[in-house]
Amino acid sequence: MSIACEFEYVRPASLKDALRLLARPPEGGAMPLAGGSDLIAWLRDGAVQPGLVVDIKQLPELRGIRVSGGGLWMGAAVPFSELMESPAVQKHAPVLVEAAGVLASVGIRNRATPAGNICSAVPCCDSGPVLLVYEAEIHVATLRGTKVIPAANWFLAPRRTALPPGGLVTGIRIPVARHAGAFAKLKRYRGEDLAQASVAVRVDAKGAWRVAFGSVAPTPIRGRKTEKILAGHKQPEGAVLEQAATAAEAEVAPITDIRSSEHYRRLMVGVMLRRSILLASARLVGKGAAYGINIIEEDAP
Amino acid sequence: MKKEIFFQLNGEPRRVDVAPHETLLDVLRGKMGVHSPKEGCGRGDCGACTVLLDGKAVRGCLVLAMEVEGQAVTTLEGLGRDGPRALQEAFVEGNVFQCGFCAPGVVLAASALLAAHPDPTERQIREALAGNLCRCTGYEPIVKTILAVAKKKKGRKAKPSSAPSRRTAS
Ligand code: FES
Ligand code: FES
Numbered sequence: 085m086s087i088a089c090e091f092e093y094v095r096p097a098s099l100k101d102a103l104r105l106l107a108r109p110p111e112g113g114a115m116p117l118a119g120g121s122d123l124i125a126w127l128r129d130g131a132v133q134p135g136l137v138v139d140i141k142q143l144p145e146l147r148g149i150r151v152s153g154g155g156l157w158m159g160a161a162v163p164f165s166e167l168m169e170s171p172a173v174q175k176h177a178p179v180l181v182e183a184a185g186v187l188a189s190v191g192i193r194n195r196a197t198p199a200g201n202i203c204s205a206v207p208c209c210d211s212g213p214v215l216l217v218y219e220a221e222i223h224v225a226t227l228r229g230t231k232v233i234p235a236a237n238w239f240l241a242p243r244r245t246a247l248p249p250g251g252l253v254t255g256i257r258i259p260v261a262r263h264a265g266a267f268a269k270l271k272r273y274r275g276e277d278l279a280q281a282s283v284a285v286r287v288d289a290k291g292a293w294r295v296a297f298g299s300v301a302p303t304p305i306r307g308r309k310t311e312k313i314l315a316g317h318k319q320p321e322g323a324v325l326e327q328a329a330t331a332a333e334a335e336v337a338p339i340t341d342i343r344s345s346e347h348y349r350r351l352m353v354g355v356m357l358r359r360s361i362l363l364a365s366a367r368l369v370g371k372g373a374a375y376g377i378n379i380i381e382e383d384a385p
Numbered sequence: 386m387k388k389e390i391f392f393q394l395n396g397e398p399r400r401v402d403v404a405p406h407e408t409l410l411d412v413l414r415g416k417m418g419v420h421s422p423k424e425g426c427g428r429g430d431c432g433a434c435t436v437l438l439d440g441k442a443v444r445g446c447l448v449l450a451m452e453v454e455g456q457a458v459t460t461l462e463g464l465g466r467d468g469p470r471a472l473q474e475a476f477v478e479g480n481v482f483q484c485g486f487c488a489p490g491v492v493l494a495a496s497a498l499l500a501a502h503p504d505p506t507e508r509q510i511r512e513a514l515a516g517n518l519c520r521c522t523g524y525e526p527i528v529k530t531i532l533a534v535a536k537k538k539k540g541r542k543a544k545p546s547s548a549p550s551r552r553t554a555s
Contacts, residue, residue: 086406086407086408086411087406087407087408088406089406090404090405090406091405091406092386092405093388093405093449093451095451095452095454117449117452119447120447120448120449120452121429121444121447124408124429124446124447124448124449125428125429125447127406128427128428129428137405137449139449139451139452141452165441185512188429188516189432189515189516189517190442190494190497190498190512190513190515190516191429191432191435191442191443191444191494191516191517192429192444192447192516194438194441194442194443195443195444195447195448276430276515276516
């Protein structure tokens with residue numbers, strides 16, 4: 085089945101032109117197009133019917149990966165596969181690389197972008213928990229200027245974000261700091277699937293933990309109560325690990341849907357958290373599997 | 386509004402009139418006579434519509450035709466132009482596919498993998514093909530064939546020492 089709705093397609097030459105188009109959209113509204121994995125499927129379904137599609141992936145301001153001023157900058161138009169291959173991303177945001185490795189398929193990752201992923205903002209968005217534990221900044225441009233929105237303030241509700249009307253995400257910045265982490269994603273089968281639940285963890289040399297979950301609440305969420313229990317423990321084990329898992333199971337708010345039941349999601353959050361913590365703390369001291377494994381299927385601790 | 390776009394299709398410059406809502410898959414199949422990419426799911430899940438865009442495997446059903454302006458599109462028709470490649474031959478020899486609906490996508494995804502990683506591990510192969518669903522084969526023969534082709538190529542490359550000996554023998 086093809087796309088039924090009619091719209092105009094424009095590939096603007098500059099960011100300014102793109103913002104002008106987005107600020108004064110035709111009837112039906114304007115939507116930016118980067119990788120298109122969500123947008124084109126939604127157009128097909130008739131879930132969105134914009135009057136204009138603005139193809140932003142060639143804009144030079146949205147390309148490139150740079151490390152400067154203590155931050156890793158990733159242009160909004162850079163697809164997952166390019167990020168996975170970038171030594172800078174591997175070094176400064178390895179948890180993003182690990183998450184990208186279990187996201188959809190190569191054919192999707194060659195087009196899809198983290199920026200698009202968080203703009204679609206579905207609850208199972210894999211980039212969400214990763215950007216939350218990295219306390220990433222979402223850089224947004226509008227005709228009036230630029231704005232930096234912390235990842236923590238980005239997700240408002242399913243498919244709703246803090247992106248201002250007429251705004252465009254130009255890139256994502258992750259503060260550079262020594263750390264270790266892990267990402268776990270529960271799927272129904274091997275190969276590509278949306279997450280039934282996902283867990284991202286990050287720990288620094290002092291044992292300060294950040295934990296976030298996906299697919300187990302209306303938006304990706306940070307696990308503050310879980311973090312408190314782990315605080316100061318560089319190598320959590322035994323009772324601390326159990327308490328953290330229990331706290332995580334309690335602070336998520338999953339629902340039952342076609343992919344799994346609420347109960348199963350909750351229990352698996354505990355299992356995945358334990359495995360992620362053990363793997364991240366091993367990585368912190370130079371042990372543990374290299375980034376890019378599938379924690380659920382492969383020989384994680 | 387319709388617009389004429391220009392791109393390389395299997396190495397040849399081509400022009401075609403397209404509407405904004407037409408996908409690359411629609412245009413290849415409906416307007417350009419290229420039928421190897423298939424529409425399975427139409428929403429990015431099955432990989433039957435796989436084509437190479439500037440050498441990278443993408444889903445033809447999730448790309449608007451207008452997006453490929455100025456780029457190079459390769460389909461299975463383009464791969465086989467100079468006779469079937471080693472990979473294609475091996476698939477035929479092993480009678481690997483059954484209904485064949487997934488085959489064009491699998492061959493393209495595998496070629497992109499081998500171009501980037503001439504000597505892939507089994508895990509890399511499974512990862513590269515994870516988005517190409519096959520309802521017939523159970524995947525094992527596909528993965529084994531790709532592994533065998535890569536090994537054979539590697540063997541051939543690592544054989545310069547055996548070449549002279551063959552010459553002396555003849
Ligand atoms: S038809 Fe494109 S992925 Fe299934
Ligand atoms: S051979 Fe039938 S789907 Fe793969």
